[in-house]
Amino acid sequence: MAVYTEPSDDELRDFLAEYAIGDALSCKGIAEGVENSNFLLVTTQGPFILTLYEKRVDPADLPFFLDLMQHLAGKGVGCPLPVNGKDGRALRTLAGRPAAIITFLTGMWPRKITVEHCRALGTALAALHVAGADFPHVRRNSLSLDGWRSLAASCVARADACEAGLAAAITTELAELEQAWPSELPVGVIHADLFPDNVFFQDAKLTGLIDFYFACTDALAYDLVICLNAWCFEPDGAFNATKARALMRAYVAVRPLNQAELAALPVLARGASLRFLLTRLYDWLNRVDGALVRVKDPLEYARKLRFHRQVRDAGEYGLD
Amino acid sequence: MAVYTEPSDDELRDFLAEYAIGDALSCKGIAEGVENSNFLLVTTQGPFILTLYEKRVDPADLPFFLDLMQHLAGKGVGCPLPVNGKDGRALRTLAGRPAAIITFLTGMWPRKITVEHCRALGTALAALHVAGADFPHVRRNSLSLDGWRSLAASCVARADACEAGLAAAITTELAELEQAWPSELPVGVIHADLFPDNVFFQDAKLTGLIDFYFACTDALAYDLVICLNAWCFEPDGAFNATKARALMRAYVAVRPLNQAELAALPVLARGASLRFLLTRLYDWLNRVDGALVRVKDPLEYARKLRFHRQVRDAGEYGLD
CATH class of the missing domain: 3.90.1200.10 (Aminoglycoside phosphotransferase (APH), C-terminal lobe)
Structure with a gap:
């Protein structure tokens, strides 16, 4: 469970202004992903995941990861899709960290494996x-x-x-x-x-x-x-x-x-x-x-x- | 940040079957509330908060807290409203803990106080x-x-x-x-x-x-x-x-x-x-x-x- 970085109100507002995904209704740190800070962002358009990439992730690798999700989603593999900002870019900076918004994948991970x-x-x-x-x-x-x-x-x-x-x-x-x-x-x-x-x-x-x-x-x-x-x-x-x-x-x-x-x-x-x-x-x-x-x-x-x-x-x- | 108890798949499914709030699309532990385990539950009817009350909360006090939220919400105070199950009760048991679902309050807590x-x-x-x-x-x-x-x-x-x-x-x-x-x-x-x-x-x-x-x-x-x-x-x-x-x-x-x-x-x-x-x-x-x-x-x-x-x-x- 991990929220290492808390963006300030102003930082978050300015960051979201770069996107066309509606107005933020809520943004809660979630206990998923041990490497990065993850937030469940609810906007007037629905839920999204906001990720701030922490020190274990090499920023140089982020285009690989985001392009891969885009490639796989394009082929019908169920996975989150990075959301591009108004400038067409998925990767930007928030609270001094590389950050991206990805689509919300419905479902829950299984606690008891069958x-x-x-x-x-x-x-x-x-x-x-x-x-x-x-x-x-x-x-x-x-x-x-x-x-x-x-x-x-x-x-x-x-x-x-x-x-x-x-x-x-x-x-x-x-x-x-x-x-x-x-x-x-x-x-x-x-x-x-x-x-x-x-x-x-x-x-x-x-x-x-x-x-x-x-x-x-x-x-x-x-x-x-x-x-x-x-x-x-x-x-x-x-x-x-x-x-x-x-x-x-x-x-x-x-x-x-x-x-x-x-x-x-x-x-x-x-x-x-x-x-x-x-x-x-x-x-x-x-x-x-x-x-x-x-x-x-x-x-x-x-x-x-x-x-x-x-x-x-x-x-x-x-x-x- | 706190998720102390993780309900199993079966426990969660049986618990949600007691409510008429649609089908669960997602349930994520959230980093809010240090005393209890909190989950953001998204159903086909929208987002809710699921709380499992941990040991610091006396179960005998829970009706006071839930009745109070109901009382205040009824008077127009902005606060979450406990959701009653099909049996009319808001308080039940999940994963061995007292548990309740409350409505989702939009907004974010301020990181920088003005x-x-x-x-x-x-x-x-x-x-x-x-x-x-x-x-x-x-x-x-x-x-x-x-x-x-x-x-x-x-x-x-x-x-x-x-x-x-x-x-x-x-x-x-x-x-x-x-x-x-x-x-x-x-x-x-x-x-x-x-x-x-x-x-x-x-x-x-x-x-x-x-x-x-x-x-x-x-x-x-x-x-x-x-x-x-x-x-x-x-x-x-x-x-x-x-x-x-x-x-x-x-x-x-x-x-x-x-x-x-x-x-x-x-x-x-x-x-x-x-x-x-x-x-x-x-x-x-x-x-x-x-x-x-x-x-x-x-x-x-x-x-x-x-x-x-x-x-x-x-x-x-x-x-x-």
């Missing part, structure tokens, strides 16, 4: 990958091997404060992934952060995807195993093979995986586990007293990593 | 007091002398950790207020927490008041000095006499103060300062690592207390 949610997610993720195939821009994934290496370097010395043996597990895993990481898989635009709070449903129907601020160019199958991790484990840590099968089969029904992708799934899933283990561990080790963000448990992903290390093939994920 | 805001507040506060005159229910103010005494008892031993000399200042002030606290002033329903984030404006016009969960029966003039403290000091701690005069004169133009109230204003203002000093100090001393609520500065109110201790009469507040 097999049906996973099935709908698989279909939507594949549709996203297909729709992104001709997106012309490229953004390197800063949270792939290079990023893990530097995160690991800044974490391992203190990692055992989180769990005994964690430093060694990270060092071993990173060394193995450096050897085993595939480089010849189909690549394209991936969401890279499709956790349940970024997927909206209404009456069991998936209405769209939000929060494209980790989107980048990487192996498409890697996006799929990020979802596998985020959606197919139970709160007690157990892998739910039924959910995994629903997710995977719905995905391949729209975009089949080739043999190299199928073979790479377990190592990709280990990478996806290490990625969230490391960012969560970094946040956990550097948590600040009084900060307004709940620090997520790194060990949830240490356990997922151990699970994937004993997986032999994609059959265990439901693709036999 | 003299005009203070003037509009004075008028609205007096109108609230007048409209509450025939409200039939009584709720004792648990945060008056008795409450301060027990808060002080639990804080003084560690108070000097916040500021050297604070324990002695609290003890002295409490003893003096025990002697000087007036008991013959006009009494009625007071809001008791009318800080800027509880007062909404649109285009400089006050649209209404929210968050009645500290409302109680107490001296009306005490409510006025709570506002004086919350609205008429600058961020650097300076008392703004122009804002005070605007607030005070707008108030008395609607509800004149009698001589006893005028004479009591400085001591009431000291009490209002001690009240927020003590609750903030308690929260500061008992703050929890990783909690999602920003702890407010107790010393802001220690400074206001010192200011009011040297005020001679109501003339210094603008009522000469």
